[in-house]
Amino acid sequence: MKRLIMDTAVYEKTCAxxxxxxxxxxxxxxxxxxxxxxxxxxxxxxxxxIAIEEEFGAVILLNEWLSSVDDPDRLTVGSLANYLAGATAxxxxxxxxxx
Amino acid sequence: xxxxxxxxxxxLYLTLDTPGSEVNVICRATAMQLESCMRRVSPADxxxxxxxxxxxxxxxxxxxxxxxxxxxxxxxAARLTEGIAAAYQSLxxxxxxxxxxxxxxxxxCGLELLLHCKYRIASETQETxxxxxxxxxxxLIPVFRGTQHLPEQVGLANAIDLLLWGEKWNxxxxxxxxxxxxxxxxxxxxxxxxxxxxxxxxxxxxxxxSATQIGRVADHAEAxxxxxxxxxxxxxxxxxxxxxxxxAYRSLYRECLDLLVRAAAGERGPNHxxxxxxxxxxxASMEISKAAAGFFYIRQMAAMLPSLKxxxxxxxxxxxxxxxxxxxxxxxxxxxxxxxxxxxxxAGSDEAADPESTITLSDMExxxxxxxxxxxxxxxxxxxxxxxxxxxxxxxxxxxxxxxxIAIRVEGDAAVSALAQYLTKxxxxxxxxxxxxxxxxxxxxxxxxxxxxxxxAGGGSAGGAAGSLREFGFIRGPRQLWNAVRQAxxxxxxxxxxxxxxxxxSLRQVDAEESGLDSLVPDAVCLSLLTCTPAxxxxxxxxxxxxxxxxxxxxxxxxxxxxxxxYLTKPTVARMLxxxxxxxxxxxxxxxxxxxxxxxxxxxxxx
Numbered sequence: 001m002k003r004l005i006m007d008t009a010v011y012e013k014t015c016a017x018x019x020x021x022x023x024x025x026x027x028x029x030x031x032x033x034x035x036x037x038x039x040x041x042x043x044x045x046x047x048x049x050i051a052i053e054e055e056f057g058a059v060i061l062l063n064e065w066l067s068s069v070d071d072p073d074r075l076t077v078g079s080l081a082n083y084l085a086g087a088t089a090x091x092x093x094x095x096x097x098x099x
Numbered sequence: 100x101x102x103x104x105x106x107x108x109x110x111l112y113l114t115l116d117t118p119g120s121e122v123n124v125i126c127r128a129t130a131m132q133l134e135s136c137m138r139r140v141s142p143a144d145x146x147x148x149x150x151x152x153x154x155x156x157x158x159x160x161x162x163x164x165x166x167x168x169x170x171x172x173x174x175x176a177a178r179l180t181e182g183i184a185a186a187y188q189s190l191x192x193x194x195x196x197x198x199x200x201x202x203x204x205x206x207x208c209g210l211e212l213l214l215h216c217k218y219r220i221a222s223e224t225q226e227t228x229x230x231x232x233x234x235x236x237x238x239l240i241p242v243f244r245g246t247q248h249l250p251e252q253v254g255l256a257n258a259i260d261l262l263l264w265g266e267k268w269n270x271x272x273x274x275x276x277x278x279x280x281x282x283x284x285x286x287x288x289x290x291x292x293x294x295x296x297x298x299x300x301x302x303x304x305x306x307x308x309s310a311t312q313i314g315r316v317a318d319h320a321e322a323x324x325x326x327x328x329x330x331x332x333x334x335x336x337x338x339x340x341x342x343x344x345x346x347a348y349r350s351l352y353r354e355c356l357d358l359l360v361r362a363a364a365g366e367r368g369p370n371h372x373x374x375x376x377x378x379x380x381x382x383a384s385m386e387i388s389k390a391a392a393g394f395f396y397i398r399q400m401a402a403m404l405p406s407l408k409x410x411x412x413x414x415x416x417x418x419x420x421x422x423x424x425x426x427x428x429x430x431x432x433x434x435x436x437x438x439x440x441x442x443x444x445x446a447g448s449d450e451a452a453d454p455e456s457t458i459t460l461s462d463m464e465x466x467x468x469x470x471x472x473x474x475x476x477x478x479x480x481x482x483x484x485x486x487x488x489x490x491x492x493x494x495x496x497x498x499x500x501x502x503x504x505i506a507i508r509v510e511g512d513a514a515v516s517a518l519a520q521y522l523t524k525x526x527x528x529x530x531x532x533x534x535x536x537x538x539x540x541x542x543x544x545x546x547x548x549x550x551x552x553x554x555x556a557g558g559g560s561a562g563g564a565a566g567s568l569r570e571f572g573f574i575r576g577p578r579q580l581w582n583a584v585r586q587a588x589x590x591x592x593x594x595x596x597x598x599x600x601x602x603x604x605s606l607r608q609v610d611a612e613e614s615g616l617d618s619l620v621p622d623a624v625c626l627s628l629l630t631c632t633p634a635x636x637x638x639x640x641x642x643x644x645x646x647x648x649x650x651x652x653x654x655x656x657x658x659x660x661x662x663x664x665x666y667l668t669k670p671t672v673a674r675m676l677x678x679x680x681x682x683x684x685x686x687x688x689x690x691x692x693x694x695x696x697x698x699x700x701x702x703x704x705x706x
Contacts, residue, residue, distance in 0.1 A: 022119070035165070041117070041124045042164045046399030050407070059643055060706045061665075063393035067168040070175055087706040 007085045014081040017051035030078035040075075052084065060087050101129040103153070104136060109146040110296055111136075116153035123152055125162035125208060130186035137189035146300050148193060149292065150216060151200040155285075155439050156226045156524060158201045159209025167239050167383045168392055173373070176380035180242045183208070184372075187243055190215040196299045200292045201279065207232040210261075211241060214248035217306040219279040220295045221270045222288040225436040225526050229273050235265025238351060238391040238658055240379040246358035247371045252307055253278055255330060255363040259337055262359065263352055280304055285439055334360050345572045347387050347659055354378045387659030394651065397662050401648040405505070405519035405531050412517045416452040418444045418459040425496065426460070436525040458518055460491070489515055494540050495653075498583035502652045504540050506532045506639065530649045532639035537591075539639030540653055543631045543646075544584060545591050547654050550623035550685040551577050551606075552599035557684060561605040564620045566613040571621035572657025578606045580654065622675045623685035625667060628654075630690050632664055632704065634697045637689075643704040664704035673698045 015028045021044060034040040040048070045062055053059050065083040069075055101123075103114045113136055117123045125133075140148055152158045162183060170176040190197050190212070199216035203226045210229055213219060221227050231249075233241045240246065241262070249258035253276050260266040270282040283291035298304050334356065341352045358375055366374075382388055419430035433443045444450055490506040503522055507515055510533075519529045532539035551568075555561050565576055581603050584590065594600065631638050632646040640646035647662035660666040672694050675682060683691060 035126065036128075039119065039128075041120065041126050042161065042395065043120050043122065043124060043399060045165070046396045047403065049396055049400055050403055058702075058706050059704060061393050061396050063168065063389075063396055066165055067389065067392070070169055070171050071179065072165045072169050 007081070010085040010088070011078075011081040013055040014052075014077065014084055017048060017055045018077060018080075020051040020054070021048045028077050030076065030081075032077045033073050034075045034077070034080070035072045056084065056088055058088060060084065100132055101126075102132050102136065109144065110293075111140060111145050111148045112151065113148060114151050114153050115159065121154070122157035122160040122204065123154055123209070125159055125183055125186075125212065127182040130183040134182075134186040134189045137186070137193055140193060140195055142194050145195050147196045147198055147296050148190075149198045149200050149296060150190070150212070151292070152203055155202055155222075155224065157203040158199075158205040158227075159212055160204050160206050161232065162208040164237065164392060164395055167237070167242070167379070168389075170380045170383050173377040173380045176242060176376045176383075177373075180376070184243055187212055187215040191217075196296075198292070198296055198299060200288070200295075202227055202285070202288060205229045208241065208243050208245075211243040211245045211248070213278075214245065214252060217308060218295070218299045218304055219307055220281045220283065220292055221273065221279050222285045223270050223282050223437070224285045225438050226524060227270050228526075229261075229268040229278060230265065231262045232265075234262060234351070234355060236391070236658070237395065238348070238382075238385070238388040240351070240355050240358070240375065240382050242376055242379045244372055244375065246355065246375050247362040247367065250359050250363040252309075255333055255359060258359050258363070259333070259356070263337065263341075263355060277307065280307060285437065330360060330363055343569075344574060345570055345657070345659070347572070351382045351385065351388070354382060390661035390665070391658040393661050393665065394647070394658055397644045397647045397665075398651075401530065401642075401644040402519075402523065404642060404645065405529065406516040407511070409511050409513050409516040412513045413456050414441055414458055414517045414521050415456040416442050416444060416458070417521060418448075418452065418457055425493075428496070429460075429493075433525060438521065438524045441521060441524075458514060458521070490534075490538065491518075492538050492540060494544065494587050495583045498586055500583070500653075501527050502540075503527050503529050504532050504538060504649070505529060506534050506538055508533065528648070528652050530640070530645055530652070532645065532649075533641050534639040535637045537639065539631065539645075539649060541591060542639055543628065543649055543653055544580075545593055546627040546631050546690070547624055548577070548581065548584070548594055548603060549599070549687070550627050551620060552594065552602045553685050554620050554623065555602035555605055556598050559620070560613060561602075562609045562613045563616050565606060565609055567616040567618060567620045568624065570614065570616070571618065572659050573621075573655055574657070575655035577603075578609060581606050619678065619681055619685070622678060623682050625663070626672065626675045626682060626694055627686045627690045628663055629667055629672065629697065630687070630693050632667065634667075634701055634704075635689075635693045667697075668703055669698050669701070 018028060018038070019025060022038065032038055045066065049060065049062055065080060066072070066075065068083070101115055101117050103116060105112045105114070113133065115123045117129070137148070166179045170179055196218055197216045198218045198220065199213050200220055201213065202222035202224060205213055205228065210231055231241065231245060233239045245262065249262060253261070257276050261268070268276070268278065270279070273279045274282050281295055295304070337356055341349050341356065344352060355378070358378060361374070362371055417433060419426070419433055430443070430445050434445070444452065489512070492504040492506060493500060493502060495502070505515055505519060519531070522529050530539065551564050554564050565578060569576055590600070594603070628650060629635065631640055633641060633643060638646065640649055643664035647664050650656035650663035656663050676694055676698065
């Protein structure tokens with residue numbers, strides 16, 4: 001069953017990261033497919049990870065999201081937003097490096 | 100559209116230029132366009148088709164990673180790859196000659212595309228290389244008939260070297276082994292392609308589908324029925340080498356070897372392709388393959404970091420004028436690596452260069468700490484003079500390492516970004532660092548070697564240490580690394596102390612690595628390496644992807660573990676710490692403090 005996007009803030013950040021990667025201001029829809037509609041390939045997915053780090057302040061590798069579907073055409077903006085919402089849930093810890 | 104088509108003198112030129120990407124990749128849309136173009140080709144109006152690239156650095160770099168990650172079984176693998184497979188087959192089945200004009204990287208499924216083109220000419224540039232990346236970089240089996248066509252076209256021995264052992268061929272090697280027909284200098288590439296096509300049409304060029312080496316094997320068969328014997332011997336040798344790999348890798352390598360041997364023995368067509376797809380789907384779901392696929396994104400992210408928030412600057416000249424021995428060696432190496440559009444000038448050259456696009460490498464004012472630390476000042480001529488020194492470092496350069504660290508003090512440096520881009524184009528791997536007290540590579544070499552030295556010095560066996568690291572996944576092993584470090588010059592004080600140096604020397608006497616040992620040494624090594632990650636404020640590598648790339652390239656950190664920082668999750672580090680005094684004897688107090696803090700209040704490197 002299709003998951004609804006529950007976190008609007010995460011969705012907006014996701015769209016901002018995608019737009020940044022594509023160097024575009026275009027409107028995105030939840031059902032836009034990254035591969036088929038937006039022209040993403042594996043290299044651009046890596047660029048997207050950098051943009052996501054800028055937006056979310058965390059390094060999120062997308063390979064688990066990529067392998068969560070049985071067809072790359074099912075990788076939509078909405079599914080990415082949901083994945084990022086899950087990956088960053090409860091993300092309040094601070095990295096205290098030993099001085 | 101990714102392919103631009105044009106016609107000249109009855110020749111159809113299909114020029115690939117993947118939009119929005121620095122390199123060409125074959126996706127399904129690209130494949131559909133290619134197949135559509137090829138199906139319309141008629142001998143009535145077309146003498147030949149030329150497949151070429153608009154990007155001088157990349158012929159085709161890849162395609163299948165996202166497809167492989169989605170494949171669940173043989174059926175889904177077939178469904179996901181059928182578009183690209185059909186496009187490739189249309190090249191092979193064309194009614195007119197198909198010529199691949201290769202300039203730039205020809206990797207993975209790009210090489211498989213090449214194997215479907217009957218005639219091949221390449222431009223002699225530093226970036227024109229041929230490499231099967233599938234197993235070497237992703238622990239995957241190729242899916243576009245590479246396991247069939249490689250033995251057919253370059254022979255079984257070469258196919259094994261390319262696919263199983265990840266050999267990277269330059270144009271000279273590719274020509275010698277019959278992978279391509281001709282190599283021409285980059286400056287005359289375009290005109291030479293035209294001449295080559297004319298000779299192809301005139302029937303003066305032998306096609307590449309018939310392997311020279313298979314021919315030699317056939318000669319053996321005629322002479323003494325040795326064809327099977329030849330294959331059997333090679334198979335036995337390869338199986339023995341596979342047995343020396345970490346056990347988790349062996350079934351993947353055996354499966355791939357089986358495909359290659361079957362093709363060499365004559366298995367062809369749909370049967371072999373179905374077997375290849377089944378193997379690919381089966382192995383893609385292995386844990387080591389899933390972990391390895393993630394490293395592609397880490398490598399790409401690490402490559403992007405130097406140029407983040409930095410305006411792109413074009414480099415036309417590298418002025419290499421250092422007087423140190425390493426500097427002179429590097430200058431010679433750069434001169435040999437031809438990067439189109441960039442000239443390399445040596446010390447004393449009075450040639451004019453555009454100062455706006457010149458990077459100058461020269462000796463550092465402070466004395467470098469090691470002969471391989473290429474202390475340099477670099478920068479465009481218009482770089483503000485008060486910008487702090489950056490250091491270019493390659494500790495294992497003399498051992499053939501292609502790895503450079505660029506140590507910086509500030510991010511967003513246009514000269515560093517441009518130098519990193521140039522070195523990458525010249526075939527090197529570049530890792531950025533911000534050293535706090537030591538260069539990143541030195542820090543990492545010490546963190547790796549010290550627990551091994553202390554384990555051996557404390558009475559542990561050198562063969563046991565090497566064997567347990569091999570079983571963990573380190574293929575290159577500590578003996579080779581120690582040999583390279585010894586040759587590099589002065590050692591860090593920690594390693595150079597007689598007790599540790601003697602212990603590490605005993606690695607060189609190891610005849611056979613022991614097996615069946617527990618994971619104490621790998622645990623200690625990984626815990627020690629935590630000090631080189633952003634979990635420590637004293638680490639030079641300020642981003643997890645930089646520590647991961649350095650660990651992979653410098654230490655051969657196992658692909659099957661994903662990466663150093665992906666492996667070092669909080670539960671994993673917590674488990675290591677439960678080993679108590681056993682591990683405390685092998686790692687520094689600093690490493691223990693970093694680990695304890697990481698488990699207590701740090702956050703995971705990756706979500």
